[in-house]
Amino acid sequence: MQERVRLTDAQINRDLLRSIFETPKWYFLLVGFLGIIVLLGFAAAGYMINRGLGVTGLNRPVFWGFFITNFVFWIGISHAGVMLSAILRLVQAEWRRPATRAAEVLTVFSLMTAMTMPLIHAGRPWRVMYWVFPYDFARGVYPNVRSALVWDPAAVFTYLTSSILFVYIALVPDIAVLRDRTTGWRHVLYSVLSLGWRGSVRQWKLQLIAGILLSAIILPIFVSVHSIVSWDFGSAMSVEGWHSTVFAPYFVIGAVHSGVSAVVTVMIILRWMFKWENYIRMEHIDALAKLLIVVATGWFFFFALEFIFGLYSLEGPEIALREMQVFQMPWKALFITFLLTSYVIPVSMWLVPKVRRNIPLMIFTTILVNIGMWIERFIIIVPGLARKQNFTFTWGGYTPSLVEITIVTATFALVTMLVLLFAKVFPLIPLGDAKEGMILHDEIKIGKVMVPAVMREE
Amino acid sequence: MTNKSVLGLFDNADTAADATDVLLAAGCAQEDFDVLTGCPYPEGAFGEKDPKHHIYVFPLIGALMGLSVAFLLTAGTQLAWPMVTGGKPILAFPAMTIISYEGTLLGAVIFTILGIIFESRLPRARLDPYDPRITEGYIGLVVTCPEEKLNVMEQALRNGNAVDIIHEKGRTLKA
Numbered sequence: 001m002q003e004r005v006r007l008t009d010a011q012i013n014r015d016l017l018r019s020i021f022e023t024p025k026w027y028f029l030l031v032g033f034l035g036i037i038v039l040l041g042f043a044a045a046g047y048m049i050n051r052g053l054g055v056t057g058l059n060r061p062v063f064w065g066f067f068i069t070n071f072v073f074w075i076g077i078s079h080a081g082v083m084l085s086a087i088l089r090l091v092q093a094e095w096r097r098p099a100t101r102a103a104e105v106l107t108v109f110s111l112m113t114a115m116t117m118p119l120i121h122a123g124r125p126w127r128v129m130y131w132v133f134p135y136d137f138a139r140g141v142y143p144n145v146r147s148a149l150v151w152d153p154a155a156v157f158t159y160l161t162s163s164i165l166f167v168y169i170a171l172v173p174d175i176a177v178l179r180d181r182t183t184g185w186r187h188v189l190y191s192v193l194s195l196g197w198r199g200s201v202r203q204w205k206l207q208l209i210a211g212i213l214l215s216a217i218i219l220p221i222f223v224s225v226h227s228i229v230s231w232d233f234g235s236a237m238s239v240e241g242w243h244s245t246v247f248a249p250y251f252v253i254g255a256v257h258s259g260v261s262a263v264v265t266v267m268i269i270l271r272w273m274f275k276w277e278n279y280i281r282m283e284h285i286d287a288l289a290k291l292l293i294v295v296a297t298g299w300f301f302f303f304a305l306e307f308i309f310g311l312y313s314l315e316g317p318e319i320a321l322r323e324m325q326v327f328q329m330p331w332k333a334l335f336i337t338f339l340l341t342s343y344v345i346p347v348s349m350w351l352v353p354k355v356r357r358n359i360p361l362m363i364f365t366t367i368l369v370n371i372g373m374w375i376e377r378f379i380i381i382v383p384g385l386a387r388k389q390n391f392t393f394t395w396g397g398y399t400p401s402l403v404e405i406t407i408v409t410a411t412f413a414l415v416t417m418l419v420l421l422f423a424k425v426f427p428l429i430p431l432g433d434a435k436e437g438m439i440l441h442d443e444i445k446i447g448k449v450m451v452p453a454v455m456r457e458e
Numbered sequence: 459m460t461n462k463s464v465l466g467l468f469d470n471a472d473t474a475a476d477a478t479d480v481l482l483a484a485g486c487a488q489e490d491f492d493v494l495t496g497c498p499y500p501e502g503a504f505g506e507k508d509p510k511h512h513i514y515v516f517p518l519i520g521a522l523m524g525l526s527v528a529f530l531l532t533a534g535t536q537l538a539w540p541m542v543t544g545g546k547p548i549l550a551f552p553a554m555t556i557i558s559y560e561g562t563l564l565g566a567v568i569f570t571i572l573g574i575i576f577e578s579r580l581p582r583a584r585l586d587p588y589d590p591r592i593t594e595g596y597i598g599l600v601v602t603c604p605e606e607k608l609n610v611m612e613q614a615l616r617n618g619n620a621v622d623i624i625h626e627k628g629r630t631l632k633a
Contacts, residue, residue, distance in 0.1 A: 008595055009496055009497070009593070009594050009595030010594045010595060013593065013594065134531055134535060136538065140538070140539065141539050142534075142535035142536075142538055142539060143535060145532045145535055145536060145550070145553050145554060145557055146536075146543075146550045146553040147553075150557075151553070151556045151557065151560075154556070154557050154560045154561075155556075155560050157560075157564075158560040158561075158563060158564040158567075161564060161567070161568070162563070162564065162567040165567060165568070165571045166567075168571075169571055169574055169575075172580075173497075176593070177496070177593045180590035180593055181590070195575065195580040195581040195582065196580055196581050196582025196583060196584070196585060197578075197580065197582075198494050198582070198585060198588055198592075199494045199495050199496055199497075199592055199593070199598075200492045200493065200494055200600075201492065201493050201495075201499075201504070201506050201509060202492075202509040202511075202577075202578065202579065203578045203579075203580070204495065204497075204498040204499075205498075205501070205508075205509050205511075206509075206511065206513060206574050206577050206578045207498065207574075207578075208498055209511075209513055209574070210570070210571075210574040213513070213514075213517065213570055214567065214570055214571075217517060217563060217566050217567055217570060218563075218567065220563060221560070221563050221567075224556075224559060224560065224563075228556065431496075431497075431593075432496070432497040432498065433497075435496060435497035435595075436497045436498050436499075439471075439497065439499065439500075440500075
């Protein structure tokens with residue numbers, strides 16, 4: 001489990017600040033390319049706002065399509081971050097060190113992106129203010145707090161604010177390192193953001209407490225967010241397939257499954273881009289893959305429960321919906337793809353130790369999971385709506401339009417671009433954590449062997 | 459009598475820890491010097507006392523304030539437009555619980571952050587005496603004492619094998 005190379009503090013600074021002080025040409029090319037896709041997304045959203053929701057594939061009775069699917073997906077990705085960071089901090093897992101910051105940053109950017117989806121979906125985004133902002137706008141009517149569509153922004157806003165503050169407070173010591181190595185306006189910026197951090201015993205002590213305390217507070221928020229997202233569906237009384245009482249934990253663990261997979265994908269890409277082999281080591285990828293086997297199996301259990309509960313109800317429309325999801329095209333193809341990509345292929349591969357330590361295969365399997373999890377959300381949302389009405393002549397279908405596909409594609413480019421831009425301004429692996437790991441690591445002799453050891457304070 | 463600070467820089471933790479004994483022997487009180495490091499060291503590594511703080515009070519206060527604000531907001535908005543739906547009470551407590559839960563936790567997080575900043579004695583306008591080498595693995599010992607004792611403390615830091623002595627206002631003297 002221990003494959004670490006002993007590094008000096010100066011070497012750690014040099015390696016982990018490389019993304020900030022040395023900019024390869026491909027960086028600008030990549031950011032520029034992603035920026036173009038994001039601009040296309042903005043253009044598509046602008047076109048849609050100008051022309052109305054008629055340019056999308058949304059129509060009676062399917063009014064939730066790609067946008068809401070994508071909203072649930074990005075909310076799911078955001079769960080990895082803080083969950084991974086918080087739980088690993090609380091249990092003081094040694095292998096958390098390179099993963100926490102990337103996970104937290106992914107949380108922030110995916111949450112921001114998720115929040116744009118309902119806004120775009122609303123067609124006239126400015127009107128969203130009327131149903132989420134606690135102000136009556138001279139109409140004498142306030143947002144309806146009994147609606148899940150108000151709980152949702154409240155929860156997501158809480159989670160986003162908490163995640164941003166969590167990332168910032170953990171960044172302060174690293175910003176101080178940047179302050180000491182920059183000049184000009186960047187020095188001024190980092191000086192202000194570092195708040196005059198010096199690294200005293202008191203400050204470090206409070207940093208450690210902050211990590212644990214905030215983790216403990218954010219974990220209940222994280223659980224509530226995706227639970228409430230599931231209630232967006234669960235509280236809609238007339239839609240088959242949305243009623244299961246296990247929806248909340250099913251959504252939460254699904255979010256963790258897709259989120260942790262996304263963190264592994266990001267970590268592998270960062271390791272390759274910035275040559276961080278000494279920090280994001282194979283033992284970390286291996287440990288995360290083992291965690292993913294557990295999470296994926298837990299998620300699969302809830303998936304099976306949700307499906308069985310639907311069938312066990314013996315309600316004709318519910319069973320007809322399940323029959324459609326599994327046996328009718330195109331849902332059948334999507335269902336099989338979803339099962340194979342989100343569980344069967346990745347988990348069976350992760351069970352092989354060599355796969356867990358193989359970079360191309362790990363990136364392949366973790367991307368596969370997120371393809372599957374996106375499809376999962378799609379086949380939860382759309383089929384139920386398509387068969388929402390009692391009469392067959394009111395049934396409908398859904399085909400996403402080019403506008404929707406462009407906007408959804410742009411969200412992936414947006415998150416990637418924001419992570420890359422963040423890496424240009426702040427370190428994506430906590431410097432203090434990496435240095436502390438070196439101090440607490442040693443080799444001890446037991447009998448005739450030298451055993452790598454990590455000391456931990458209780 | 460004005461207090462002045464002087465920073466002794468040490469190239470490893472063991473030397474810095476030994477230097478704290480030299481400082482104590484020279485008459486410096488424990489609370490008059492601080493240890494600056496580039497990463498967290500195990501508690502007591504430099505013989506320091508556990509810093510006293512009240513950080514755990516902050517999330518509690520924040521949670522109570524968040525709960526109160528959320529409760530008032532949810533109750534107030536429903537009472538402002540008292541429309542009975544489905545024969546149910548005006549104040550829908552299950553729905554209010556959800557918003558109040560989020561408000562409570564949001565208040566707790568915001569106050570925790572404020573508490574961490576306040577208890578860390580931040581923001582701090584002046585860094586002096588400070589040296590960027592602290593983030594390269596050097597250990598800094600900052601001694602704050604009356605101006606007339608500064609030379610004694612500086613000598614104690616030198617006797618403790620400081621590789622560099624840095625005074626306030628960034629003036630650097632080679633040891």
